[in-house]
Each structure stands twice: as structure tokens, then as C-alpha cells.
Amino acid sequence: MEIIVCIKQVPGTSKVQVDPVTGVLIRDGIDTKMNPYDLFALETALKLRERHGGHVKVISMGPPQAVDVIKEAFMMGADDGMLVSDRKFAGADVLATSYTLSQGIKKMGDFDIIITGKQTTDGDTAQVGPEIAEYLEIPHIANVLRILKITGKDITVEMDMPNTIEIAKVKFPCLISVEKDIFQPRLPSFKKKMETKNKEVKVLCLNDMEDKNEKRYGLSGSPTQVEKIFPPDENTDKEIWEGNGEELADKITEKLKELKFI
Amino acid sequence: MGKLRINQNLVNDEIAKKLIKICPFGSIEYINGTLDINAGCKMCKLCVKKGPKGVIEFIEEEIVKVDKNAYKGITVYVDHVEGEIHPVTYELIGKAKELAAKVNYPVYCIFLGYQILDKAEELLHYGIDEVFIYDYKELEHFRIEPYVSAFEDFINKIKPSVILVGATTVGRSLAPRVAARFRTGLTADCTVLDIKENTDLIQIRPAFGGNIMAKIITPNSRPQLATVRYKIMTAPQRNEKPGGKITVRSMDVNKFKSNIDVIKVTKKEPEENISEAEIIVVAGRAIKTQKDMSLAYELAHVLEGNFAGTRPMVEAGWIDPKRQIGLSGRTVKPKLIITLGISGAVQFTAGMKSADHIFAINKDPKAAIFNIAHYGIVGDIYEVVPKLIENIKKIKGLTGELPKYAAPTSRN
Numbered sequence: 278m279e280i281i282v283c284i285k286q287v288p289g290t291s292k293v294q295v296d297p298v299t300g301v302l303i304r305d306g307i308d309t310k311m312n313p314y315d316l317f318a319l320e321t322a323l324k325l326r327e328r329h330g331g332h333v334k335v336i337s338m339g340p341p342q343a344v345d346v347i348k349e350a351f352m353m354g355a356d357d358g359m360l361v362s363d364r365k366f367a368g369a370d371v372l373a374t375s376y377t378l379s380q381g382i383k384k385m386g387d388f389d390i391i392i393t394g395k396q397t398t399d400g401d402t403a404q405v406g407p408e409i410a411e412y413l414e415i416p417h418i419a420n421v422l423r424i425l426k427i428t429g430k431d432i433t434v435e436m437d438m439p440n441t442i443e444i445a446k447v448k449f450p451c452l453i454s455v456e457k458d459i460f461q462p463r464l465p466s467f468k469k470k471m472e473t474k475n476k477e478v479k480v481l482c483l484n485d486m487e488d489k490n491e492k493r494y495g496l497s498g499s500p501t502q503v504e505k506i507f508p509p510d511e512n513t514d515k516e517i518w519e520g521n522g523e524e525l526a527d528k529i530t531e532k533l534k535e536l537k538f539i
Numbered sequence: 540m541g542k543l544r545i546n547q548n549l550v551n552d553e554i555a556k557k558l559i560k561i562c563p564f565g566s567i568e569y570i571n572g573t574l575d576i577n578a579g580c581k582m583c584k585l586c587v588k589k590g591p592k593g594v595i596e597f598i599e600e601e602i603v604k605v606d607k608n609a610y611k612g613i614t615v616y617v618d619h620v621e622g623e624i625h626p627v628t629y630e631l632i633g634k635a636k637e638l639a640a641k642v643n644y645p646v647y648c649i650f651l652g653y654q655i656l657d658k659a660e661e662l663l664h665y666g667i668d669e670v671f672i673y674d675y676k677e678l679e680h681f682r683i684e685p686y687v688s689a690f691e692d693f694i695n696k697i698k699p700s701v702i703l704v705g706a707t708t709v710g711r712s713l714a715p716r717v718a719a720r721f722r723t724g725l726t727a728d729c730t731v732l733d734i735k736e737n738t739d740l741i742q743i744r745p746a747f748g749g750n751i752m753a754k755i756i757t758p759n760s761r762p763q764l765a766t767v768r769y770k771i772m773t774a775p776q777r778n779e780k781p782g783g784k785i786t787v788r789s790m791d792v793n794k795f796k797s798n799i800d801v802i803k804v805t806k807k808e809p810e811e812n813i814s815e816a817e818i819i820v821v822a823g824r825a826i827k828t829q830k831d832m833s834l835a836y837e838l839a840h841v842l843e844g845n846f847a848g849t850r851p852m853v854e855a856g857w858i859d860p861k862r863q864i865g866l867s868g869r870t871v872k873p874k875l876i877i878t879l880g881i882s883g884a885v886q887f888t889a890g891m892k893s894a895d896h897i898f899a900i901n902k903d904p905k906a907a908i909f910n911i912a913h914y915g916i917v918g919d920i921y922e923v924v925p926k927l928i929e930n931i932k933k934i935k936g937l938t939g940e941l942p943k944y945a946a947p948t949s950r951n
Contacts, residue, residue, distance in 0.1 A: 339579065340564075364576050368581055370724065401728065401745075402727035407716045410683075411687075411715070412719060416798045417683055417712070446800040497541070497600060500760035501757050503753045503755055504755065508751065509911075511910040512910060517904075518915065522919065529900075
């Protein structure tokens, strides 16, 4: 089976602040890593390949240095990888990001299934997967807990709904997003690292896409616009207590009593 | 809508250095005397605003304007599973009414399902104008293609300006597909919503994976979609007398074709849900070992409350993901919340800051959690919490051993 996994490079820390006076973003270091939820998607793909054969290809969108995240996927066992990267993709919101990725996926050849993680840790929207499926005109199933059965033409999965667990069969080609813990992700292997050291990562820019209309990518292709960024509100009605452990515990106890929680 | 232009003739080493420093995303490069912007650019335009004047310019592009007057009304998607309406729906109706009053819009609901007519009547007690129902066997289970088709039919006929969707399992799947079909904007997990006189929806949410809020608008696309999590907005009072009307819509059933077959639906065992808890103790990164989770667990126990954790706790496997509070977990609105050793990243606080009483214990007096706490306790949880548990036990006359914390077992 032919499997595509969408992965993203995210900041390693969440220590981003905004200066309340100047409105400038302050980012601590430029530590990056693979979005932790994507590890589960990639592991799912590798498990499916072990059992049913085929290939695992990964795709990512980001700055040139996001090549690293694809190399990391190689170290875990991905067969092939592609990065879509172009300054013209800058400022993309969910819609433009999904469109760009769907255009990239069209350049990766036929596939049976696309697997994504639950969400990213930097955007937290969980929207890109369904939008890619819409652009590719394929069905999608989110919140996949387990894979129950695979035949040559469909996959049966268990999905987590608010009050129910549902079992559904979906025909290929399709997109699924998997929950954390569907499989335990393997660690990158040193052997694979050595083997794939010189493995090529295809990098695609706007001119490589089927649709070269600049207006559908980046900021121009984004219906949503960030009008302003600002630090979160502060609570003005607050008390700060200091002291040793015992004093503080007593103070909390008193307050909890006063508020009738004890 | 536009792009950045670099005037290379104004660039020198010093200016390049300045610009590289200004860019918070490290996207400005200076190679062999040429300044360039790479694909990491987020179009924050700080290089234009704060950089040396005229070096990097923002070029506006001509755009085709959408006719905003062709769209009217605020629609709430009725979130349900097998006909059972999720309470987030009523919270969104409350917000929709508030927004609608500002721009003199009607409030609609769209309800997709099977044999749901009687369920729709309940919605009429919450002060909406019209419920549009698509009642078909094909919509009995949530399957993405038929649901999007029905939604598409609704948008084409009714042309709502704003669509609010609960950020539930179903909503998170449905809203993005609808947005993509109409090539329009969708903002996830909004924490504040407002509307401008020109009917642009103001959407505020945490952004850039940091301690930052972003105000987002959809200035030139309609409809405007936003998802909001449960327990963020407030549901209106139920009116005794129903108002508004129900309209049953029909559509071409051929459009319900789906490649998904729902084979079996099993009701989950009712489980403890931290979203409903009135007292919550939350464990954060300052907890050093899995064994020490008992600090949070025991405190929750003596307070007769629930315990929860932050994302690092879940990632470490110390706590069940269902007990995670924050943007990637659950939103809670308890009467009392006590956070233990939590720094207070906006991803976390977005999930709990509307609690009535927030007590935060943290060693670091500069921790961001103190910005939102009502009672900021600067101290070491390892010193404060055991004593606090003792105090409460004494007051309540609790004796004997407390139950021990058991970590979740992995499914693998």
C-alpha cells in the first residue's frame, strides 16, 4: 500500500512572548522538533507497511531548514520525503496551507491513504487534515483509535466520538488522523541515519506545482488575517502570597474555608 | 493580501543585521550582499514596521471584493451525536444572539441528522429565529461527505455571514471541510468573539505556539467560520415559551453518496469528565516523578474534587489524556481550581482561566500563571501541598491512608 504522512516541524519550546510595549515577538532560541503528534501518524504508517507492504512517503511544508524533519522521518524508516517550501507560501493560514500541501501531495504519485497526527503543538487547530481531504476530494476520518482491518480497497477503523466508539469502513483513497497512543512511536535509528545520510529530500516550490496561481498561496491565498497580536489579559484582582511552606498552607486552608470549599 | 518587496539598493551589512534581529521567525537571510526572506516568514510585517524605513516594503495587491450584504445572519451548527444535542450548542446560541444584536442579524441553527424533529423543538426555547433541519436516513451517523453536502446546500440557500461550530470531535472534522469547500476562513478554538459594524467577525485565540493572543478577521470572504470549545461561552436561560420556527429542508439525496460505512456504534461507559468538575487540582511540570503525582491526587481527594494535568504530564504518560487541560486537552470552568507547579503557558490557561477561583502554587514569582490567578502562592509545592493536605484532613476529620494514585495503563 502507498501511504503518505503529513508532518511538521514545530518550535521545541513554547517560550514565545510578546513585548507589551513594542508588540514585537520575542522567541527564545530556534530549537525545533517534529510535532510530537506526527510521530504517531508516522508509526502507524510504518506498522501498516510492515504488515501490508508498500511505501511510506512523508510531506512537510515550511522553511528550508524543515528538511531536518524529513530526515528525521528517514531515520525512523520513511522511504521518501518531500518538502514544499517557497517564500510565496509565507503567511499561509489553514486554507492556504491545506491547499499548498494538497498540491504537493498531487506531485507524490498515487496513494491509498494519507495519515496525519491529531494536531500540531504550535497551531493546535487540527484543521489542516480535513481541509487537505476536501481539496483532494477524498473522505476523511478523524480521531482514529485503532486500525481493525485492511483489504486491498478499504480500511476499517475505530474512532473516538464524544459519547460513543464507532467502527467505520472507508474506501481508499482516504485520509485518517490518528490519536496519540495508537502505536508507540519507535526511536530514530542510528543505522538508518547513516544509511539515509545522503538521501535526497525533494524540495518543491511554487513553480513545481500544478496550480501556479500565486493568489492561492501564502498570505494572498489566506482568507483570515491576523489584525493584531497582543499579550494575554492579566487578572487585576489578585493577591500574591509569600512565606514558608507551612505559612502558605495555612493561608490557603483559611481562604478555602472562607470560600466554603472545606 | 499582498507581498513584501526588498529594496536591495538600500541594504548594507548593518541594515541587514538589524533586520535579521527584528524578524522573530529567523526568516531573513543575508547571503553575499543580498537580503532575502525565506519560507519561514509568517507575514507579521515587523520588518516593515520596525525595520529601517523603506528597506522592506509591503505591497498591497488588488483584490476582488466580496459583497458582504449578500450574506446575512449568524448560524449555529447543532452539535449532536445520534440526536443527543451537545451543550456547547446552547453556549454558541448565547454568543450568536449577542453578536446578532450588534449588527441586527437573525440567529439560525442548522441541524443535520435523522428523526430529529422533536429534538429541534428544544432549540426554540433559547431565543433563536429559525432552525433549518435536514432529516435523512443518510445523516443518521456522522459521515463527512453527506454532512458537508447538506451544509453546502444550507449555505448556498441561506447565505449566512457567520457560522459558529462547537470544537467537538464532530465540529473539528466538519467545520474545516465546509470552510475549504467555500474557500473561506476558519478560526479554531476562539476564546473571544465580537463583530464589527461592517459584519467582520473578530476572532481572538492564542497564537504562534506561545504566550500570545491574536486578533483574527476574515475581511474578504463569506461565510466566516469559527469554532469554539465547550465551556468558553455562556448558555442563555431557557425560555418557558418557545419562539422562532422550524424549517425542514429537502435536497437531492444523490448528494449524500459516501465512501464511509458506519458499521457499529457502541455507547461509551459514562466516564468521569473533568469538564463538568466543580473542584479541580492540576498537576504541572514541577512534579518531579510519576510517584509524586500523588500530591495532586491526594489534594483532589481530600477536597472531594477531580485531578487533572498539563500536556507535559500527558506526554510523560503520567496522566490519562482525558484529564489534560488546555488547548490540546479539555476546557474547564470549575468553581475552584488549584494549579501545582504550572508555569501558565497560554495553551494551558486558555483551557481554565474562566474558573471562579484560581489558586496557583509555583516557586517562580515570575511565572505567567500568576497573571491570571486570583491567589498566587509563591512557594514550593513539595513544601506547601503536604501540609495543606494535612490541614484539610484535620478539619474534615479524615483519618487513615488516602487512596494511592495509579498511573494510566497504555493500550499497547
